[in-house]
Amino acid sequence: MHRHYTGGGREVRAVDGVSIAIARNEFVALNGPSGCGKSTLMHLIAGLDRPTSGQILVNGLALHQADEKTITNFRRNQLGIVFQFFNLLPTMSALENVMFPLLLQGVSRDESERRACETLTFLGLAERADHFAHQLSGGEQQRVAIARAIVHRPHLLMADEPTGNLDSASTASVMSALQTVAEQKLATLIIVTHSEEIAAAASRRLSMRDGKIIDETFT
Numbered sequence: 488m489h490r491h492y493t494g495g496g497r498e499v500r501a502v503d504g505v506s507i508a509i510a511r512n513e514f515v516a517l518n519g520p521s522g523c524g525k526s527t528l529m530h531l532i533a534g535l536d537r538p539t540s541g542q543i544l545v546n547g548l549a550l551h552q553a554d555e556k557t558i559t560n561f562r563r564n565q566l567g568i569v570f571q572f573f574n575l576l577p578t579m580s581a582l583e584n585v586m587f588p589l590l591l592q593g594v595s596r597d598e599s600e601r602r603a604c605e606t607l608t609f610l611g612l613a614e615r616a617d618h619f620a621h622q623l624s625g626g627e628q629q630r631v632a633i634a635r636a637i638v639h640r641p642h643l644l645m646a647d648e649p650t651g652n653l654d655s656a657s658t659a660s661v662m663s664a665l666q667t668v669a670e671q672k673l674a675t676l677i678i679v680t681h682s683e684e685i686a687a688a689a690s691r692r693l694s695m696r697d698g699k700i701i702d703e704t705f706t
Contacts (some may be wrong), residue, residue, distance in 0.1 A: 490524075490528075490698075494561075500697075500698045501524045501527040501546075501695065501698055502524050502527050502538070502633075502698050503695075503698035503699050505524075505667045505699065505700055509675060510675075511642075511675055512669075512673055512674070512675055513690060513691065514666075514669035514676045514689045514691070515571070515675075515678070515690070515691045515692070516531065516677075516678045516680060516686035516688070516689035516691070516692045516693070517677065517678070517679045517693050517695060518681070518686035518694050519681065519682055519695035519696055520681055520696075521681060521699065523695040523696050523698070524697070524698040525695050525698075527698075528679075528695070531543055531550075532550075532645065533645055534550045534553070534558040534561055534566070537550075545549050545561070545565070546565060548561055548565075548616065549566065552596075561590065562656045563591060564592065564641070565641050565642045565643060566642075567634055567635075567637050567641040567645070568636060568644075568647070568648050569644070569645070569649050569655050570632070570646075570649075571638050571647060571651040571652050572652060573625075573629055573652075575628055575632060575635075577620050578619075579618065580616065580618060581607065581615050581616050581617070581619075581634075582603050582604065582607065584635050585600075585603035585607060585631065585634045585638050585701065586600055586603040586638075587635065588635060589602060589603070589638060593669070596656075601614075602638055603612075603638055604616065606634045606637060606638045607631070607634050609634075609667075610631075610633060610664050610667075611630070611660075611664075612627065612631060612634065612636050616623070617681060618692065624632070625654070626656065626657025626660045626661055629653065629657070629661045630660065632666050633665065633668070637668060637673060639661075640673070640674075641674055642674060642675060643674060643676065643677070644676050645676075646665060646674075646676070646678045646679065647663055647674065647679045648679060648680055649678065650662065650680075650685060651680075651681075651682075654672040655687045658685075665678065669689075671681040687706060689706050690705065690706060691704070691706070692705075692706065
């Protein structure tokens with residue numbers, strides 16, 4: 488797989504000849520310094536970008552040739568994403584933020600609320616369900632973001648620098664939540680991180696430099 492850009496009069500090979508296979512329910516870390524191509528690779532796998540050449544197959548779907556409607560349905564139904572910045576809707580409570588993806592799918596409000604409550608409880612946030620984002624700590628906000636990303640039971644959960652904005656205590660709580668998702672095999676989990684410590688939590692680490700995977704480590 489390749490993803491090239493043209494900028495400043497030169498070609499930038501953000502992803503350069505990457506070929507990987509990730510098993511269902513595997514926990515994988517894409518690790519490397521800023522600018523190595525790991526976030527671009529995540530965007531390709533998530534259907535947020537298209538490769539210049541090559542193929543991307545996720546759960547049998549050929550994303551590289553899918554139309555926009557198919558990709559939108561894929562992202563809505565099969566994919567969960569957690570970003571470094573929590574992106575919670577500030578006018579909604581934690582519960583309402585987690586309910587939102589289900590409501591977009593057409594799930595009834597009662598069922599959406601039941602599943603959102605269940606997911607918040609699973610992540611230790613039952614007592615924070617009625618709180619708004621400004622009333623939550625950074626770690627709590629990120630765990631709400633994880634709950635929102637898994638409430639619709641996606642096949643694939645991707646986290647882009649999920650602890651990059653957190654202190655050490657919040658980082659530990661967020662990583663515990665993600666490891667629980669992996670251990671209970673709720674989804675295939677891919678974490679993008681520059682942190683060696685965070686990458687070490689995965690069962691497989693793919694190290695990137697200059698758009699290429701240069702090393703693979705099983706833990």
